[in-house]
Amino acid sequence: MAPQQDIIIAIMGATGVGKSKIIDKLTQKTSWSGDSLASVTQSVRSIKTRVEGTEITLVDTPGFDDTHKSDLHVLHAISDWLEAKYRKGVCLSGLLYVQRISDNRLAGTAHHNLKMFGKLCGGEEEVGRKVVFVSTMWDKTAEDKGERREVELKKYWQPMIDLGARTARSNGSRESAQNIILDLLKAQTKYQSKNPVLIQEEIVTLNRSLVETEAAQALYTDIQKLLRQHKQTLTSLERAADRVDNPESAAQLQKQREAIESELAKTFEESRKLKIGWLRRFLRLFQKRARGVSGYPVLAEFCRLKRTCHSVDWLRAWWGKPVMEAR
Numbered sequence: 001m002a003p004q005q006d007i008i009i010a011i012m013g014a015t016g017v018g019k020s021k022i023i024d025k026l027t028q029k030t031s032w033s034g035d036s037l038a039s040v041t042q043s044v045r046s047i048k049t050r051v052e053g054t055e056i057t058l059v060d061t062p063g064f065d066d067t068h069k070s071d072l073h074v075l076h077a078i079s080d081w082l083e084a085k086y087r088k089g090v091c092l093s094g095l096l097y098v099q100r101i102s103d104n105r106l107a108g109t110a111h112h113n114l115k116m117f118g119k120l121c122g123g124e125e126e127v128g129r130k131v132v133f134v135s136t137m138w139d140k141t142a143e144d145k146g147e148r149r150e151v152e153l154k155k156y157w158q159p160m161i162d163l164g165a166r167t168a169r170s171n172g173s174r175e176s177a178q179n180i181i182l183d184l185l186k187a188q189t190k191y192q193s194k195n196p197v198l199i200q201e202e203i204v205t206l207n208r209s210l211v212e213t214e215a216a217q218a219l220y221t222d223i224q225k226l227l228r229q230h231k232q233t234l235t236s237l238e239r240a241a242d243r244v245d246n247p248e249s250a251a252q253l254q255k256q257r258e259a260i261e262s263e264l265a266k267t268f269e270e271s272r273k274l275k276i277g278w279l280r281r282f283l284r285l286f287q288k289r290a291r292g293v294s295g296y297p298v299l300a301e302f303c304r305l306k307r308t309c310h311s312v313d314w315l316r317a318w319w320g321k322p323v324m325e326a327r
Contacts, residue, residue: 006090007056008046012078012120014097014113015063017137022170023058025177025274026051033125044081051181056093060323064116064219071116072270073274077196078120079199079210094130094184095121095197099153101135101146112222114156119215122198128163132184138171204206211274220274223267230264278316 011019023029025050046059055125061078064071085091097117102111119128135153138146154167159169166187199215202208210216234257241253 007054007093007185007188008073008085008090009056009094009096009181010059010061010092011096011098012061012113012117013063013096014109015065017063017098017103018170018172019063019096019099020060021172022096022134022136023060025046025174026058026181028174036049039295044077051178051185054185056181056185063109064113067325070266070270071112071223072273075116075215075219079203079213079215082120082197083203086196086204089197091194091200092186094132096132096134096180096184097157098134098136098170100137101141101149101153102137103149106172111156115218116215116220118160119213119218120197120199122158122201122214123163124195124198125163126195127197128160128165129187130184130192131160131163131165132180133157133160133165133167134180135167136170136172138169138176139173141201146240164219167169191305216274220271223271223274226267227264227271230260233260234264 011022013019027047032257044059044061045166046057048055048057050056059081061081062069062074064074066074069077072317082092097114098161099110099114121129133153135146135150141149150167152171154161157165163221166183168176170176199213202213211220237253237257237260241250241257244250244253
């Protein structure tokens with residue numbers, strides 16, 4: 001990878017936590033954020049700005065609880081952007097993970113977003129140093145209450161903090177947003193880390209498809225849990241419908257059932273797209289991280305053939321026989 005000059009900072013987090021607002025404060029524009037709880041960012045967007053004379057590129061990303069896009073669509077959008085940049089030799093200079101200080105307990109979508117963030121980044125110290133956990137809305141929270149919540153949030157952030165990640169507070173002002181960036185830039189100057197995040201390494205260096213990445217498989221696990229929940233809900237609704245004599249109540253239950261069935265169909269389709277075939281699962285056992293593959297030419301060729309041929313033809317190619325048809 002060629003050395004980069006650009007300073008690129010990605011901003012991630014759930015919907016409505018204030019990602020776009022931080023960008024507004026840094027760029028002194030108001031076109032990126034909104035007042036509703038609906039997702040403002042529906043795709044990966046970038047904008048250049050200056051912080052105390054230093055030009056940076058801010059990258060706004062949709063959350064994994066996006067109101068308009070499925071989690072798989074969001075993962076595709078983020079991974080495609082990261083892959084394209086890494087193929088050009090560009091690594092992220094920093095990652096801001098944004099979370100409301102009011103989220104003292106990580107349940108549901110907040111926990112899911114943090115989990116996906118961890119899977120995208122990986123567990124390398126060189127990447128951990130690029131991460132800043134930003135708690136927002138301090139201007140709307142009493143300081144003593146905010147500090148108690150911050151202690152709780154740090155318990156969830158601790159695995160990345162142990163790798164060198166830092167924490168910061170945003171009170172919605174331009175000054176606090178600038179201080180977050182300046183602190184990150186100082187760390188970048190100190191460590192000069194050019195390491196990619198895990199999903200870039202998996203797709204570009206290891207030649208994995210998106211569904212084979214750690215992030216996609218974490219999403220697959222969550223979707224499987226959601227499928228089970230939908231099925232349990234349907235069973236409960238069916239039992240309730242059998243006991244109801246009131247036509248109005250029966251109609252309401254039927255409406256709920258149809259909504260759950262619709263969600264079940266969508267969830268099942270996402271699960272199908274993320275499922276890895278038996279051959280790919282087998283091959284993943286032999287794949288190492290990027291440094292390992294580069295050190296084993298036989299394994300590297302093994303992975304390359306797996307990506308470029310159909311299953312049977314791949315086996316023939318591996319054993320030195322003609323490849324019938326490329327993908």
